[in-house]
Amino acid sequence: MIAYASRTGNVRYIVSRLQLPAFEIEENRSFTDPYLLFTYTDGIGEVPSKVKRFLEQNGNYCRGVIVSGNSNFGHQVFGAAGDAIAAELQIPLIRKVDMRGFSDDYTAIQDFYEQCFGKERVG
Numbered sequence: 001m002i003a004y005a006s007r008t009g010n011v012r013y014i015v016s017r018l019q020l021p022a023f024e025i026e027e028n029r030s031f032t033d034p035y036l037l038f039t040y041t042d043g044i045g046e047v048p049s050k051v052k053r054f055l056e057q058n059g060n061y062c063r064g065v066i067v068s069g070n071s072n073f074g075h076q077v078f079g080a081a082g083d084a085i086a087a088e089l090q091i092p093l094i095r096k097v098d099m100r101g102f103s104d105d106y107t108a109i110q111d112f113y114e115q116c117f118g119k120e121r122v123g
């Protein structure tokens with residue numbers, strides 16, 4: 001399963017292309033199975049607050065993080081939400097995607113997903 005957060009639609013678009021089981025993070029949804037997290041980057045290299053709250057509740061089950069950012073923000077903070085989450089939870093940063101990314105990003109995410117959970121496609 002992929003748990004994702006998307007504000008302006010880039011992450012949502014990528015998730016829709018991946019054909020993998022996914023749900024959008026909502027307040028107070030708790031999760032008791034392993035999942036991969038896919039988030040955008042907010043502020044100046046920050047983890048979106050709804051993602052922070054979700055991880056406070058469900059961080060234990062997170063097996064890896066994918067992040068979307070905008071490389072125009074500069075190398076220091078590009079996709080930095082992903083670096084912060086990977087360091088905090090000590091999980092792999094699977095991929096840093098620039099905006100909606102490219103097909104090699106999608107393949108890398110799908111490959112990691114398969115390593116974690118086996119072949120499981122929807123749609």
Ligand SMILES: Cc1cc2nc3c(=O)[nH]c(=O)nc-3n(C[C@H](O)[C@H](O)[C@H](O)COP(=O)(O)O)c2cc1C
Pocket residue numbers: 005006007008009010011012040041042043044045046068069070071073077078079080098099100
């Ligand atoms: C207010 C704001 C702050 C942002 N800060 C960063 C940032 O520090 N680093 C970065 O890489 N991208 C930053 N971004 C870009 C978004 O993370 C990027 O566009 C991402 O693809 C958005 O995903 P979404 O469309 O699923 O919400 C920011 C975007 C906004 C609107």
